[in-house]
Amino acid sequence: MKLSRFITSHMEELLEEWELFARSLPIPGAAISKTDLRDHARQMLQAIVIDMDGIESAVQRKKKATSDVSEMAGAQTAAATHGSSRQLIGFTMPQLTAEFRAMRASVLRRWMAQVTVSSKTVTQDILRFNEAIDQALQESAIRYSQQSDRTRNTFLAILSHDLRSPLTTMTMAGALLSRPSADPSSSVQIGARVARSAATMTTMVNDLLEFARTQLGGRMPVTPSLGDIGEICKQAVDDASAAHPKCKFQLSTSGEMIGDFDAPRLAQLFSNLLNNAAQYRSDDQPVTITACGDADTAVVQVTNFGRQIPSDSLKAIFDPLVQLAMSDDHKAPNATSIGLGLFIAREIASAHGGTIGAESSLESGTVFTVRLPRVSLNEGVAGS
Structure with a gap:
């Protein structure tokens, strides 16, 4: 069976293997959906099949092998879009290239397992496939780099x-x-x-x-000690009130408040959430922060009413700098964030062995929920 036909007839198996490999990569933040993990993989394989089945002259083969980077920079292909998407959800460049390496290995391994006789046609199929996947990789890497440069320049x-x-x-x-x-x-x-x-x-x-x-590497260091989550929230409210004197903040606490916490770090986490809420609130509604605790967990929620955050933006809201790509009409009129506050909040929560998430609707407002264990998971969490 020709390799191009094999890819088409085994598409779902190849996509499942692609998804499993992408899921194995350590990407920070919330779990990535199946749709995002398979992002443009089907379209890329279909484009590779079309390329392999096309009649190609010697001149065209040489041009493909020696094409200048600038000739691919503006390509609007599935591979190019994939590179941009991977940058936005936090993949590194090595992880992006590893996906293509894994795709190449998956296709060739499965196909070669049913090839019984080596021939010139088999060799030609392998060459055409490698050329096509190398081109897809380059298009994807170029767009990834362009997106990184755009994000960095916007940030500056x-x-x-x-x-x-x-x-x-x-x-x-x-x-x-x-x-x-x-x-x-x-x-x-x-x-x-x-x-x-x-x-x-x-x-x-x-x-x-x-x-x-x-x-520079490593988890954000925290040094847990016995503390009161209610007092930490009060300090965060005081800090946010000084930065936003026209915003009304409301704090309520209930349940068990004492636990192993790095108070300065958590004050920074909650201050970042309160500052974000104050920037995007409606003028007639206060920003609320509630803290409640049980035997095992402390839960802190920060709520504001204002513009609803689109579901697509919620997926990447804790990633560094990603939100800076939003259009001007999505930026609060009094916003002063450089796009790192929520990322720092996520890192602090993670360093405590906790989680942070966000939900947004017109009815319930935008709610950030932080869940923290009241007892330090292990001494290794502490750092200097």
């Missing part, structure tokens, strides 16, 4: 913009206070503005430092 642009605002406030405050005719009675108000601007910039810098730490 937003970081520059968001830092400029508090810097401008602090510069103007300094100019006002340095005037000989400055009114002493206004110094308190000006000082409060400087403090809010400094708090905003500190949050950005801290998020950048934590992001850099996670990218």
Whole structure:
């Protein structure tokens, strides 16, 4: 049986093996759906079959083998779209290329198992298949790199913009206070503005430092000790209130509050959630944070009402920088996030052996739920 016909007749088996391999790759965040795991795999295999069955001249074969990268950069193929999608959901470049390696091995291993006689046709099929899959890999890798560059450039642009605002406030405050005719009675108000601007910039810098730490390798270090989750939430509310004085925050607690927690880290986690909620809330609704605990688990929920988050965005909302690709009309008018706050929150929850998730609807609002074990899983969680 020709290899192209074999691929078509065994498509579902090949897709199942592709899915199993993709699921085995360590991707951070929520579980990836079957649809996302199989992302464009069927279309890529179908394109490979069409390529293999096409009549190809010697000139065309040479051109395919020596095509410049720029000739593939704008290709709107299934493989190119796959590369962009994989970048958005957190795959690394080595993981992306490993998928194609696994696809090549899966197809050839299964096909060769039923080939009984070696012939020129068999050799030609293998060559055509390898050429086609190499082209798909290159198209996918090019688009992955383009998406990475776009995300990074957008991140730098937003970081520059968001830092400029508090810097401008602090510069103007300094100019006002340095005037000989400055009114002493206004110094308190000006000082409060400087403090809010400094708090905003500190949050950005801290998020950048934590992001850099996670990218350098290893889990975010935490040092659990006996603490009160209710008091930690109260500290987070105080921090968020200072950054968003016009937002009303409501805190309620119930059940067992004492457990093994890294208080500074969890305060950062909850502050990030509260800051995010304050930025995207509707003006007439408060941001609520509820904490409840039982014998084993502490559950903290942060809720705000405002724009509903689309289900597609919820899948990637905890990934670093991904949300920065959203259009301007999806960005809150007073947003100052550089797209790392929710990623940091996920890393802190994970380091505690916990989980974080999000749901969004017009009726119930946007709800972030953090579940944490009240007892440290093991001493290895602690770090410096």
